[in-house]
Structure formats: C-alpha cells, structure tokens
Amino acid sequence: MKNMNQLIEKINKLKKDRKAIILVHNYQLPEVQDIADFRGDSLELSRMAAETDAKVVIFCGVHFMAETASILCPDKIILMPDILSGCPMANMITAEDLRELKDRHRNATVVGYVNTSAEVKAELDVCCTSTNAVAVVNSLKSAEEVIFVPDKYLADFVSKKTGRRLISWDGYCPTHVKILPEDIVRQVRLHPNAKVIVHPECIPEVIDLADEALSTSRMCKYAKESAAKEFIIGTEIGIIYRLQQDNTGKKFYPASELSICPNMKRITLKKVLWSLEELKEEVRVPDDIRKRAKKSIDRMLEIK
Ligand code: 13P
Ligand code: SF4
DSSP states (O other), X not given: OHHHHHHHHHHHXXXXXXXXXXXXXXXXXXXXXXXXXXXXXXXXXXXXXXXXXXXXXXXXXXXXXXXXXXXXXXXSEEEOSOTTXXXXXXXXXXXXXXXXXXXXXXXXXXXXXXXXXXXXXTTOSEEEOTTTHHHHHHTOTTOSEEEXXXXXXXXXXXXXXXXXXXXXXXXXXXXXXXXXXXXXHHHHHHOTTOEEEEOTTSOHHHHTTOSXXXXXXXXXXXXXXXXXXXXXEESOTTHHHHHHHHSTTOEEEESOTTOOOTTGGGOOHHHHHHHHHHTOOBOOOOHHHHHHHHHHHHHHHHOO
16 A cells, blocks of 8 residues: 555656646546546547647557547647557457448448547548447438448447448457346346446347446446436446446446456556656557548537
C-alpha cells in the first residue's frame, strides 16, 4: 500500500510537470481508474482528448481508442502506457479485407464500428459506436445496401433493431462471447430482482435474455437512473468497479467472471509512471489516413 501511494504521488507530480491529462476507459484496472482525470467509453475519451487544454494525453485503453483520439486531435501528444494493448476484434479486419468487400458490393454504404484501426476507418463512409449504431444505420434510409463491420453480433443486434439487412463480417469480441446464456440464467436464479444489462457485443442468445443491451456509457446512465437496486452486468468486468463507486447502495453482479479483456488489463500504475517519465509510446496517425478516417467520424457526429 505504501508503494502504491508513492507511485500515485509520483504520477500526480509528474502529470502536473508535463501538463498531462490521464484518460481511462471503463474496463481498466480499479487502481488505474482511481488516477483518472476522466473515465468513460471510447468515444467520450476521444472527445475529452480533443477538448482538453493539456498538450499530453495519457490514454489508458486499447490501441484503436488512442488512434481515434489522435485522429480527432493531431496537435496533441497521445501516449499509451502499453502500446501492445490492442483490441482483437479490431484486428479481425484489415483495410485490404474491407476494400475487397467493398469491391463485391460497389453500391453499398460502409458503416464501421469505432473498434477498427485508423486504416479501416479511412475506408468507411461512416463510423459508429455501440451507443449510436442503431441511429447511424437508421440515418441511411436511401442507401441501397449497407456493409457493417467488423462485429457480426453488433451487426445482428442493429439489424434486428432497424429491420435492415446488413452485410456483416466474421468479427467478434473474444471477451463478450465468453458470456453464455446459462450464465444469465444462473445469475437470475441467484438474484431474481436484478435487472439484466448486457453489451450488444454479446451473442444473440444472451441479448435475448437481457432487459437491455447497452453500450458502457449507457449502462452507467441506466444504473444511475433506474429504480432497481440490483443489476446483472454482461460486459467486461472492469466496469463493475465504476458502477459500484457511482451507485453506492445498489448492487452489481458480473454475468460471468470470465469476461475479462486481457488487453485492457495490461496497463498498470507503473506503466503510467513510465509513460509520463519517458513520454512514450506515442500513437500518431499519419496525416493522409487521418484526414480520410476523420471524415467517417465527423459524419457519425453529425447524426443525432
Ligand atoms: P465502448 O465504446 O462502450 O467504450 O466499448 C468499447 C469496447 O471495447 C467494448 O468492448
Ligand atoms: Fe476489444 Fe472486446 Fe477488449 Fe472491447 S472488450 S477492447 S471489443 S477485445
């Protein structure tokens, strides 16, 4: 504990010296969440990076999130305490794969989840997050065909909500597919009064058993506003720490203890300190890709 306090003191001092801000995703380790200047979902963090006066941003999340921050604010120094924190789902499609898919559907409008590399975003017509995916697809009324990559389960969820056929990709989140229908059934048996909230990256059989399928930011909002006192949470378990902190008096149970994203857990306080000391590892998206990728994010931000 003494070591931990010393580490936190050093981080806070160096953060001031470097005029840095620490942004932390909802799935990060509790001790990393505790040193956050701002905690949120992937898009909230990128927006925060763009809004802050700080020149240096320590981004505690996965690689595509830091890239999105770099796309939105190229004048800032975006640093990741562990550059190997990637998102396996984002790595399931390359720009080359998407170009081939587009060649096969030349009239299709291309929607891509924010969980993609900057190179893939540069190939999109419009980006989306799990918060606005349904609204984004609903806005494409005149599109002949719609491609939706890379998450096949989010695509299935959006297709059911919008009534549109989507051309999807065989991508998925290895962490969310660990949550099984029997996990929900077991937890509901143990906590019969709890509301069941899951992420739309879960498999359809799990979503079918839930009261709501929500993005991480919407989960936080829902938990605050709901009159319910207990919740079964079907997403990466790191969010339970935040939900519990924000809602004392309410109880949160993970749907499955196995839904851990190992990449999110790579970032530690020691690595945050190292990042501030060495000003490493910088994530910067090359200008040509950045400009094209930004168009797909800007188009998303215009959709209400
Ligand atoms: P958010 O966009 O809600 O932060 O989620 C990102 C993610 O990786 C979900 O698994
Ligand atoms: Fe990617 Fe899944 Fe981890 Fe989110 S939880 S960062 S989608 S692997």
